[in-house]
Amino acid sequence: MVFWKSLFNGSESTSASKETLFSGDPLEVTGTTYAENGARICFSLTRELDLYELEELCDAVGWSRRPLRKVRKAMEHSFLVVSMWYIKGAKRRLIGFARATSDHAFNATIWDVVVHPDFQSQGLGKSLMKYTIDKLRSADISNITLFADPQVVDFYNRLGFLVDPEGIKGMFWYPD
């Protein structure tokens, strides 16, 4: 499935082709790329995700489980929720996710970036991040931040994220 890689290197993944996937579908797709086998990858900004499907995606990369009640609340109060879908015929599958908190004016912080292992290393994480950054920029957010696990610092670096620019340090509060 390496063919996705070249497809996603350009900016086509963030082109705004609005469409509804299925009638009565809560997915409002805003970016679509077609692949050679008739399958396509779509992005959606819906908050109406099936939380069990999201949990399955997070399980697949080994993240520890979180109470669905809190996940629902976090989704409601995120500024941006981005989901990435693999769609072939009438079938669709949630294969990626990212969200951001924000003050809607100056700052946004991206959390929970994930691509399903079956779809990793094909340029889709990059597309997902580019799509997310694009949405934040078009909402006039100038300061886009995140906290990166050590093994993904390079991944974000290739996307234009810098570690500790001007000596600014990410800090976490740890109760005694």
Place this chain on the structure above:
Amino acid sequence: MVFWKSLFNGSESTSASKETLFSGDPLEVTGTTYAENGARICFSLTRELDLYELEELCDAVGWSRRPLRKVRKAMEHSFLVVSMWYIKGAKRRLIGFARATSDHAFNATIWDVVVHPDFQSQGLGKSLMKYTIDKLRSADISNITLFADPQVVDFYNRLGFLVDPEGIKGMFWYPD
């Protein structure tokens, strides 16, 4: 005015003594500490701040000015807005500020922490931060984060914030 310092080392600054300062006053004071000269320092969670007064405070520490329209929007969409007041008799003065963005469930990020230079080095920054952390904790937020300028890393460190715990790196997006 060094007497504030000892007053604020304990937890009394975050004790919940609700009161209204002046009749019709939008300040809902939730933490008060009295000082020997009859003055007191109060904390408030109101979003109804005079933005010019806030701008004056930020000017005093040399921060670059931001459009008030955006500041207003950021205040509206912050999870928590904390202001710190010096009150003596009928006079009151905004002397400190902090705010946090959050998904209301897992993460909060603290921004724009400031104490007026006239009131710095007396333990008030520490009180302001403790008050803020306290409010976030009581809202059941487990992950409290921030991005610290190099000269204030030690300040946050003393409050229990760690730089890059487990190698997690703060990153900022810089457009090419």
